[in-house]
Amino acid sequence: EPEVTQTPSHQVTQMGQEVILRCVPISNHLYFYWYRQILGQKVEFLVSFYNNEISEKSEIFDDQFSVERPDGSNFTLKIRSTKLEDSAMYFCASSDRARMGYTFGSGTRLTVV
């Protein structure tokens, strides 16, 4: 069964450093998403991406965040200057044209120290 692949599985970074979280969505999917889950809290929507541009973003997705699809297969989330409160599990997801087949990756646990 097709999978969404996320790397790394765990990233530790110092406050103020830039991090890039990587995702390889399912190849024939058209919609791409990032969600995050702070420990003990809800899974929260960050951003959706379609046709090489952001289609929707939440209040969490401020100027410190950016997304990119650099080469037609990878989908990345960049945090420019990490804060302690950015520590969370970050999930990438992709969906097909009908937006009924959301597939999530296994997540990247980001720890900011």
Add this chain to the structure above:
Amino acid sequence: AQSVTQLDSHVSVSEGTPVLLRCNYSSSYSPSLFWYVQHPNKGLQLLLKYTSAATLVKGINGFEAEFKKSETSFHLTKPSAHMSDAAEYFCVVSVWTGANNLFFGTGTRLTVIP
């Protein structure tokens, strides 16, 4: 506005007994509803989805859920719990308003006692 309420943060059942995980939703539009399961250190796996077809939806691993519009509920059930069912379960709502996002409940942790 859309929201999801999972009524129990933790459910504990004995192996072989029925499972009931409760979910109520609020939506201004006709929703699509999903249940996802998250095993420790794993990603979110889709159990089942409701997309305005049959109100009783069957999913993987013997789980099913019934969409009840009058009660705005989408409870997840399984006749007989297995040890491997122990995990976190998320009820999720999605609406076709042009926004490509899902709204998650806070999750229910299911413990299965041998």
